[in-house]
Amino acid sequence: MVAQILFLVLTLAAIALFTVNLRKIIRNIRLGKPVDRHDQPQKRLMTMLRVAFGQSKMVVRPIPAFLHFFVYIGFVIINIEVLEIMIDGLFGTHRIFNGLGGLYNFLIGSFEILAFTVWVSCAIFLIRRNILKLKRFSGVEMKSWPKSDANYILITEILLMSAFLFMNAADAKLQLLGASHYVNAGAFPVSQYLINLLPSSESALLIVERSCWWFHIIGILAFLNYLPYSKHFHILFAFPNTYFSNLEPKGEFTNMASVTNEVKAMLDPSFVPAETEPGKFGAKDVTDLSWVNLMNAYTCTECGRCTSVCPANITGKLLSPRKIMMDTRDRITEVGQNIDKHGAEHQDGKSLLDDYISREEIWACTSCNACVEACPVNIDPLQIIMELRRFAVMEESQAPGSINAMMGNIENNQAPWKYSPADRFNWAQES
Amino acid sequence: MEFKVPTMAELMAAGEEPEILFWVGCAGSYDERAQKITRDICKILHHVGIKYAVLGTEESCTGDPAKRAGNEFLFQMQAMTNIEVLNAYNIKKIVTGCPHCFNTIKNEYPGLGGTYEVIHHTQLIQDLINEGKLKAEGGESFKGKKITYHDPCYLGRGNGIYEAPRKALEILDAQLVEMKRCKSNGLCCGAGGAQMFKEPEKGNKDINVERIEEALQTNPQVIAAGCPFCMTMLSDGIKLKDKEQEVKVMDIAEITARANGL
Ligand code: SF4
Ligand code: SF4
Numbered sequence: 001m002v003a004q005i006l007f008l009v010l011t012l013a014a015i016a017l018f019t020v021n022l023r024k025i026i027r028n029i030r031l032g033k034p035v036d037r038h039d040q041p042q043k044r045l046m047t048m049l050r051v052a053f054g055q056s057k058m059v060v061r062p063i064p065a066f067l068h069f070f071v072y073i074g075f076v077i078i079n080i081e082v083l084e085i086m087i088d089g090l091f092g093t094h095r096i097f098n099g100l101g102g103l104y105n106f107l108i109g110s111f112e113i114l115a116f117t118v119w120v121s122c123a124i125f126l127i128r129r130n131i132l133k134l135k136r137f138s139g140v141e142m143k144s145w146p147k148s149d150a151n152y153i154l155i156t157e158i159l160l161m162s163a164f165l166f167m168n169a170a171d172a173k174l175q176l177l178g179a180s181h182y183v184n185a186g187a188f189p190v191s192q193y194l195i196n197l198l199p200s201s202e203s204a205l206l207i208v209e210r211s212c213w214w215f216h217i218i219g220i221l222a223f224l225n226y227l228p229y230s231k232h233f234h235i236l237f238a239f240p241n242t243y244f245s246n247l248e249p250k251g252e253f254t255n256m257a258s259v260t261n262e263v264k265a266m267l268d269p270s271f272v273p274a275e276t277e278p279g280k281f282g283a284k285d286v287t288d289l290s291w292v293n294l295m296n297a298y299t300c301t302e303c304g305r306c307t308s309v310c311p312a313n314i315t316g317k318l319l320s321p322r323k324i325m326m327d328t329r330d331r332i333t334e335v336g337q338n339i340d341k342h343g344a345e346h347q348d349g350k351s352l353l354d355d356y357i358s359r360e361e362i363w364a365c366t367s368c369n370a371c372v373e374a375c376p377v378n379i380d381p382l383q384i385i386m387e388l389r390r391f392a393v394m395e396e397s398q399a400p401g402s403i404n405a406m407m408g409n410i411e412n413n414q415a416p417w418k419y420s421p422a423d424r425f426n427w428a429q430e431s
Numbered sequence: 432m433e434f435k436v437p438t439m440a441e442l443m444a445a446g447e448e449p450e451i452l453f454w455v456g457c458a459g460s461y462d463e464r465a466q467k468i469t470r471d472i473c474k475i476l477h478h479v480g481i482k483y484a485v486l487g488t489e490e491s492c493t494g495d496p497a498k499r500a501g502n503e504f505l506f507q508m509q510a511m512t513n514i515e516v517l518n519a520y521n522i523k524k525i526v527t528g529c530p531h532c533f534n535t536i537k538n539e540y541p542g543l544g545g546t547y548e549v550i551h552h553t554q555l556i557q558d559l560i561n562e563g564k565l566k567a568e569g570g571e572s573f574k575g576k577k578i579t580y581h582d583p584c585y586l587g588r589g590n591g592i593y594e595a596p597r598k599a600l601e602i603l604d605a606q607l608v609e610m611k612r613c614k615s616n617g618l619c620c621g622a623g624g625a626q627m628f629k630e631p632e633k634g635n636k637d638i639n640v641e642r643i644e645e646a647l648q649t650n651p652q653v654i655a656a657g658c659p660f661c662m663t664m665l666s667d668g669i670k671l672k673d674k675e676q677e678v679k680v681m682d683i684a685e686i687t688a689r690a691n692g693l
Pocket of ligand 2: 299300301375
């Protein structure tokens with residue numbers, strides 16, 4: 001009874017804490033500017049199923065795709081196991097789904113195999129990150145927290161899977177001993193090999209089984225609450241993020257409606273623009289970005305696939321699209337914390353542009369869309385870069401000199417070069 | 432030119448309408464190297480007997496470099512002025528010689544009141560090949576030559592057009608070799624996003640050098656391009672590597688015109 005109450009309290013506390021943090025993140029995302037991403041629900045659903053559920057963009061790199069697939073499937077399936085653990089924990093039952101008979105054995109057997117593949121995949125991931133030192137996982141933005149974050153989660157998953165397997169092994173041994181409460185249930189294709197490592201006395205086995213059980217479930221609850229602070233939040237946000245991703249051609253940039261009004265008024269003095277609230281052009285801070293940009297930031301897995309294909313980054317420039325996403329997330333988190341501490345009106349005098357992302361970074365982008373193409377969860381770093389450029393150019397008139405010259409030429413000569421418009425058709429005269 | 436390039440104004444005066452407007456673009460109009468490509472596109476149009484016209488001095492920058500540099504005002508000024516001209520001539524279909532013009536007119540003009548059917552010249556060439564109007568006969572033979580094609584970002588990733596330019600090369604019976612980074616994984620030439628008009632940020636290398644090194648790894652005789660900006664960047668790269676004698680950078684339109692003896 002004590003155990004059941006303790007379990008109930010722990011579970012409720014974990015869920016409550018998670019809800020509080022999740023709501024904060026959703027509140028933060030809502031600080032972004034509106035953008036309509038509710039059109040074409042069918043196409044959106046298909047995109048989500050293909051990219052998030054079907055992992056379609058992972059296959060570009062087969063080895064990590066293969067390993068990630070195991071971890072992903074393991075995560076999805078293990079939730080059924082968690083459901084049983086929940087019910088057992090609350091009602092003091094043991095292996096409540098046992099009634100499923102052969103199907104139950106099949107399920108437990110598959111969980112074990114999956115737990116094992118997850119274990120192996122995580123071990124390989126750890127080796128790739130720390131011993132093989134893949135270039136993709138280094139870079140200026142991958143120091144301290146982002147680096148340990150990935151390792152923590154991999155180690156936690158290994159520990160959780162180990163606990164799960166040892167729990168089953170102890171259970172199986174208790175079943176063999178005919179211990180009361182330990183009904184004959186489940187198949188143990190992996191953990192049977194661990195049985196010999198365990199003590200033989202029933203009381204010792206009980207301790208092993210119970211401590212693994214508690215470790216496993218507490219681990220899962222802790223994991224849940226770790227997510228909002230981690231890149232591993234993508235296991236939840238990959239789904240809405242792909243659903244709300246951009247469906248238009250990648251080359252198409254938004255036409256700013258606020259500008260359209262002003263340009264129409266300039267070209268046609270009789271045009272009366274509809275009342276629009278005066279806003280900034282482009283983005284200086286995260287709250288000038290759209291909510292989709294901010295959701296992107298919370299979804300980023302820091303995998304670095306974007307950066308590894310970025311022509312600017314490849315040739316040694318400062319720009320790294322992954323850093324753009326991480327900076328955006330760090331800044332929106334900071335803005336959120338300011339609101340929690342000092343109220344919604346508080347200004348800390350900082351901004352995304354300059355305090356996080358430098359001018360040098362944004363001007364190095366060729367708008368080639370390689371980062372957008374590469375991202376396994378349909379994140380668009382280019383849009384953020386463009387919004388920052390728009391602010392620099394339209395609000396501050398601060399562009400590199402040669403860009404100003406190019407724009408001056410377009411204004412005066414209708415071409416980015418300094419040629420006379422009268423010469424535009426000269427090409428037809430030569431042979 | 433052995434024939435006269437018709438302008439919209441002339442056609443209008445004669446009470447005629449073209450089947451297709453050829454949007455030349457700034458590079459195609461002023462850049463010496465790109466002018467050759469422009470003339471080749473005209474030769475192809477002339478050769479197959481499509482009724483076309485250009486805007487001539489009435490054409491103006493689409494606004495693409497301004498928009499990618501962040502100047503939405505200048506972009507929309509350009510766009511709306513161009514749309515007025517295009518709509519006044521009742522234009523329905525446009526072919527462009529530049530992926531940037533193509534992308535802007537196709538994707539960004541509709542929201543500002545200019546909706547047209549827009550194709551890139553490689554798509555036109557693909558269609559003409561499919562219709563049997565272009566055969567790659569009667570001109571220079573590219574048979575067996577090693578050709579590698581560089582995907583322009585705004586044609587490839589930007590708009591998903593990978594097949595049309597390759598189709599135009601396949602008919603040559605040449606030896607097509609792909610670079611390691613091609614199609615949706617293609618590497619930028621370094622000119623897009625208004626980079627063409629400024630010095631690159633400091634790094635280890637220029638982007639076009641990285642790209643040309645990759646292209647040279649395929650040991651090509653021809654590097655095929657489909658964009659005047661890529662043309663400039665790749666040609667600069669070849670010059671830098673001192674390979675101008677062995678490797679030619681050519682636009683798909685040039686290759687097509689030559690193969691057909693135009
Ligand atoms: S769009 Fe910009 S940030 Fe993204 S890969 Fe290309 S150059 Fe890099
Ligand atoms: S933006 Fe996408 S590709 Fe880049 S690090 Fe984040 S998840 Fe990976």
